[in-house]
Amino acid sequence: MRRSPWSALVVLALAQFIVVLDVTIVNVALPDIQQDLGFSPSGLQWVISAYTLIFGGFLLLGGRAADLLGRRRVFIAGLLLFGLTSLVAGLASTPEQLVVMRAVQGLGGALLSPAAFAILTVTFAHGRDRNIAMGIWGGLAGLGGTLGVIAGGLLVDSLSWRWVFLVNVPIAIALVALAPVFVAESRVRPAGRRTFDVAGALLGTGGLLAVVLGVIRAEPLGWGSAEVIALLAGGLGLLALFLRVEARSAAPLVPLHLFRSRGLRTSVLALALNGAGFLAMFFLTAIFLQQVRGLTALETGLAFLPMGIAAIVSAVVASQLVTRFGTKPVQFGGAVLSVLGLLLLTRADATGAYATQLLPGLILFGIGIIATGTPAMIAAVAGVRPDEAGAASGVVNSGYQVGGAIGLAVITTLATTHVEGLLAGGANPQDALVGGFERGLFAAALFAAVNILTTLGAPRVRPTADQVEAAVAA
Template sequence: MLTDTNDLDTSPASVRQRRWMLPAVSAAQLMVVLDGTIVNIALPSAQRALGMSDASRQWAITAYALAFGGLLLIGGRVSSALGHRRTFLIGLIGFAASSALGGAAVGPDMLFVARALQGVFAAVLVPAGLSLLTITFTEPEERGRAFGVFAAVGAAGAAVGLVAGGLLTEYVTWRWCLYINAPIALLAVLGTAFVPRDARRSARGGGRLDITGAVLSTAGFSAVVYAVNEAEPLGWSAPKVLVLLAAGVLLLAAFTAVEIRARDPLLPIRVLAHRARAGAFASITLMFVAMFGFYLFMSYYTQTVLGCSPVQAGLTLLVNALAALVGATLIAGRLHGRVPPALLILPGLLSAAVGIFILTRLTPHSTGIFPCYLVPALLLTGLGLGCVMPPTASLATADVPQHAVGAASAAYNASQQLGAAIGTALFNTLAAGAAASYPTSAEYAAPAAASVHGYTTALTVAFALLMAAMCIAAPLTTARTTRSPARSPHR
């Protein structure tokens, strides 16, 4: 059963109050996703203002990614133990405060600490938000709309971050790329004021924290994310990267062994053992690997090859954001509960794969770049992402006991973070390697020919990953699952 219905107030007044939850959770989701990309645009300006060295500037990005990805599973457990609404409010206030600290930074160290604190509070905020949606919206139609809006915000947030980052940096100051979180958090807090208080916690939900599992999961995820970040400047074959990857894999394997035997596991293994849920995790991870490689391509290609400004490059991605909004709300949101999840996930993966395949046909001599290549690719990848996120988010938390919803939500978001980190580093490494090996003779000479070759090579890998995701997800998500969390028997 999805929720403990005895702990939920289902009176008409309470139902009306809970409708405030969707905009509050969506605002929080926008803030967290926005911050994953908005600082990227502001980083050159911040580096000049604070006197950051080239070697240390990456920590403005890495500190956030490490804290966020490394602490997500702990954040899910904290949410279940303290109550999802209470944890959500703590995350909102902490994220806003750490963002203000970063915006007021007077030196690199202050900025790096603020970014790490943002990651800490994001790690409790995101699982709590998804958990609130899961245990609140149980009717199929209502649930479809809720997850559609939530997914649309997540899918469009990265593109919006690039646009907002460019505009704020160019016309105001880079500091507002961090200050902007304060008003968004305030709106979310105001919306949460109308959300019912946490139901009483079950004994299992408030169990003892699995310290060993917490340490192993944090160290393992942090090692993998750090290795992936280091792979960009050093290369995947660098000893430091290989050692970190090996350590991360071993730590996560040890974490799995501990969780199987733990009395109160941080991540109940049955959350991952469910076939459809495993398909959802695999789908969203590989989708994010491919899509964040795609976003990196759009940023580099439009600016370095087409000569667009950062703002123009960001605005181009709005086509993708709008397509994701349509896919998540008008397609996936409306069809949720009416069709099997696989009928949304598999076509979504295919749509994104076709969109990326179009870009692999680019050459240095291609004409009609925007109408023939970029716009179709942006539309198809956006629709694909919008169709994949709502059903995978729903599957990831469906049929999970209430005390384990936080863990399932955290695992789903950890899959996204890991996919995004791997996608960015993998694409960058593949593109740079292919460009470096491109022939330099006059026969191949053309403006940015090596760069285009590098991009299309990396995009070919992204296309292959999406096709692999379809092959993995098809037998898992089409399998017969447990009964749908359509409605509570007490309603």
């Protein structure tokens, strides 16, 4: 049966759309989730971290499974898992149930997202049609992040927080039904034995989970407690085993030789720091706007909208600037704008005008975060052989997700500790929350400031138009 590639693109892009949407749509629902299920302030971050850690940790394994088992098959399996866990998450009655479902939901995303991108690349031949398809793919991904805050606000205010998860279910069912009709099956036929490197994925993700949990537990227990030391030491030990397994594997998930490329090394660090700043800012600001300023979920989503628009514009402008000036100056400028945006946001209090206290910082941060990430992704892909560009893209995307989860843990732990200290000192709850918000954003600004230093060591790449489109779409 002859299938239209453009029909396949609709199915694939919609699937990627709900994966991206799910990162931002949940943020505006966090205060309602906390109140309804009884999350502690430090535990609430797991609603975000569980998803991003598992998604990032298994992204490369999902791509490998898609290549070897069949891309459409893994794509449909990921959709089914994503839809089922969205249903159970929407019905969760305890914090533990929701966090576990968010983790498994991240695994579903890690299966379907790389499979969808791989199908896209084999469905469209290199040239004009593929460039158009990549542009649509990348554009919808950016739009998903922007619309997520609005959709989340509408669902929370008109129905309940549960619908930020339940809304995925009918979409997933429809896409599962449409995929066999419009999407052709494809796979890689390896010359030797099929190798998935499950051990590498489990060791890497387990190590990262232990480190994040150690950071979070340090807030109530102290950094010198036996539990925290055991978690951190165990996590680092698992990560060391992960590197050993990858170095010895015939087909590693993370080809360590890729890190000989200076562009890839600096890009992984830059995107990890970018993820840390973005997730922490989003998490803290969403709670600040609702619990301190008293905004509804929809009003919170609308407050974030200018940042999303600025990010979309920045993606277009940054792609043009890197072809003219190279990646390094654009990345440097983006990192500086990110720091300035976060510092401006620290000036916000409970009563000041949105237009003067929040809007400038949100716009600058929206521009800066994309102007940093776009050239970093381009430099990562341009610094390796063309046949390894997919692996490099997977590594930096995983770095972004994992860095975001670790950064969120560190920054929110610092913010929560400060809030509790202020309350213990007699401050009223509103002033304590404002103080925690400011402390958290200062910490996020430090992460962004490190990115300025990272950029100084990055190569200056002048990419081709094809390299720009491929990197932005990935």
